[in-house]
Amino acid sequence: MLKAVYGPVPSWRLGRSLGIDPVCKRNVCSFDCVYCQLGRTTDIITERKVFVESGRVRRDLKGIWKRVKGNADVVTLSGTGEPELAENLGELIEIAREVTGLKVAVLTNSSLMDREDVRKDLAMADIVVAKLDSPNPEIFEKVNRPHPSIDFGEMLKSMRKFRGEFKGKYALQMMFIDLNKDYAQEMRKLTEGIRPDEIQIDTPVRHSPVRPLTQEEIEKIKNVFEGTNYISVYDKKKPEVETINREETLERRPE
Numbered sequence: 001m002l003k004a005v006y007g008p009v010p011s012w013r014l015g016r017s018l019g020i021d022p023v024c025k026r027n028v029c030s031f032d033c034v035y036c037q038l039g040r041t042t043d044i045i046t047e048r049k050v051f052v053e054s055g056r057v058r059r060d061l062k063g064i065w066k067r068v069k070g071n072a073d074v075v076t077l078s079g080t081g082e083p084e085l086a087e088n089l090g091e092l093i094e095i096a097r098e099v100t101g102l103k104v105a106v107l108t109n110s111s112l113m114d115r116e117d118v119r120k121d122l123a124m125a126d127i128v129v130a131k132l133d134s135p136n137p138e139i140f141e142k143v144n145r146p147h148p149s150i151d152f153g154e155m156l157k158s159m160r161k162f163r164g165e166f167k168g169k170y171a172l173q174m175m176f177i178d179l180n181k182d183y184a185q186e187m188r189k190l191t192e193g194i195r196p197d198e199i200q201i202d203t204p205v206r207h208s209p210v211r212p213l214t215q216e217e218i219e220k221i222k223n224v225f226e227g228t229n230y231i232s233v234y235d236k237k238k239p240e241v242e243t244i245n246r247e248e249t250l251e252r253r254p255e
């Protein structure tokens, strides 16, 4: 069985990031993104449940924290599956903050944000990084291949609603690949309604079934986002960090 805590990993977006995996099960997600570095989703679900008992996370985190202290900037809830699916997400955020005293981030695909209990849990974090890869339902189907019950319009509506409820740092992650690279203008338009604190222009530079866009292609997309508060994968340097448990880390971030 996978351990719930991994890393720390060098993140171009968050710094030295200690990971907590709220799902600990490969290929469980509400999306099946074409670029997913973990491969195809075999269990595509939207029901929330407890995948990893909170007590186990607390024990794992306390165990590793003595060795990691001073070598991490943030605790990030992310890993093998979608964190919003974890019914105990809010509790895990509290545990992460209590044990480490660090800021807590959640990386999410935004798919369950229309649920009040999910938004309430996410709002307990200091940083929420929400995925938005598509300008319209057609591209959404092609890029993210969501669970059939997920409606693109409703998802966008809930992403705008969350902005009004969340006092922390709200970032949008946009993963650009061949399928959506020509829609940057439309995607910029969508961000105006969401009003994020930051836009992260990304492409799958790590292990992925699809090719990452080149630096030149990303430059063109950056031009479209000129005047917004964006950061981009090719511009940011990754920090140096000592990973404590390499095997557990590779399960979540294959090289």
Ligand code: SF4
Pocket (backbone or CB within 6 Å): 029, 030, 031, 032, 033, 035, 036, 037, 038, 041, 080, 081, 082, 109
């Ligand atoms: S949302 Fe993340 S974990 Fe889920 S399929 Fe997409 S990339 Fe993979």
